[in-house]
Amino acid sequence: xxxxxxxxxxxxxxxxxxxxxxxxxxxxxxxxxxxxxxxxxxxxxxxxxxxxxxxxxxxxxxxxxxxxxxxxxxxxxxxxxxxxxxxxxxxxxxxxxxxxxxxxxxxxxxxxxxxxxxxxxxxxxxxxxxxxxxxxxxxxxxxxxxxxxxxxxxxxxxxxxxxxxxxxxxxxxxxxxxxxxxxxxx
Numbered sequence: 183x184x185x186x187x188x189x190x191x192x193x194x195x196x197x198x199x200x201x202x203x204x205x206x207x208x209x210x211x212x213x214x215x216x217x218x219x220x221x222x223x224x225x226x227x228x229x230x231x232x233x234x235x236x237x238x239x240x241x242x243x244x245x246x247x248x249x250x251x252x253x254x255x256x257x258x259x260x261x262x263x264x265x266x267x268x269x270x271x272x273x274x275x276x277x278x279x280x281x282x283x284x285x286x287x288x289x290x291x292x293x294x295x296x297x298x299x300x301x302x303x304x305x306x307x308x309x310x311x312x313x314x315x316x317x318x319x320x321x322x323x324x325x326x327x328x329x330x331x332x333x334x335x336x337x338x339x340x341x342x343x344x345x346x347x348x349x350x351x352x353x354x355x356x357x358x359x360x361x362x363x364x365x366x367x368x
Contacts (some may be wrong), residue, residue, distance in 0.1 A: 188213075192237055192244070202245040205292075205334070205341050209241040209257050209282040215272050225271040232313055235296040237283030239317060242245060242294075251336040257319040257328055263357040266313035274298060276327065278310060285350055286343045290327035293350050314353045 190243040192211070201211060213234060221227035239259065241251050251257070272278055285293045298311040319328040334341060346354070 188234070189240070189309065192241060194242045196241070199245060202242060202292060203339065204246045204248070204339065205287070207239050207242070207246065207283075209236055209245065209280075211241055211280050211282075213278055213280065215274055215276045215278070215343070216272065220274060223271075225273050228266075228268065231235075231266060231268075231298060233279055233311070235282065235313060235315065238280045238296055239315075242282055242284070245268065246337055248333065250291055251333075252319065254329075255321065255324060258319055260320050261315050261317045263316040263346045263353075264313060264352060265353050265356070266311055268311045270300065270308055271308040272298070272300060272310050285314075286346050287330045288343070289329055289331075291316050292330065293317075293354070314350060316354070316357065 211234075215226050219226045219230045223281040231312055243252065243259065252259070278298055281295075281297040281299060282345075283295050285295050287293065294315050296311075296315065297309060298313075300308045300310050302308050320326075320332060321328050
């Protein structure tokens with residue numbers, strides 16, 4: 183139930199926050215670790231990171247205005263690959279932010295980065311986790327992924343994808359290898 187409260191909070195505060203202009207605007211959402219976020223090691227559960235990152239992607243969609251086309255067309259947001267690296271634990275009551283940004287894209291897919299940032303006692307940035315996710319919008323009527331050019335067109339944007347960084351190239355190569363291994367098992 184706690185995630186519903188966080189989603190409601192996001193929906194309620196969106197009109198009061200500045201508009202984001204994709205593909206290069208970055209969502210930054212503040213959070214705090216609560217009791218229901220903990221696992222048996224008394225730090226934030228690894229699955230909770232992914233769930234909160236969903237809110238970062240939702241924030242991008244809401245604050246960019248893309249949600250209008252998503253509702254009108256009946257598109258469904260999907261993530262089909264993800265990779266995370268945990269660097270520091272987040273304990274009870276620790277405040278942190280999740281930064282969500284689009285890093286690059288292909289014809290049908292966006293690669294997004296999520297950074298979970300806490301602050302040290304001196305105010306310095308502590309990266310608690312970094313994740314990459316490959317995401318898209320699925321058109322149920324057309325039974326296919328919505329081309330990124332159409333997504334940008336819905337928002338009046340024309341942009342070329344930045345080049346892939348080495349870690350994104352490695353992430354996509356690992357995803358491709360897993361997909362091929364899964365196909366071979368069938």
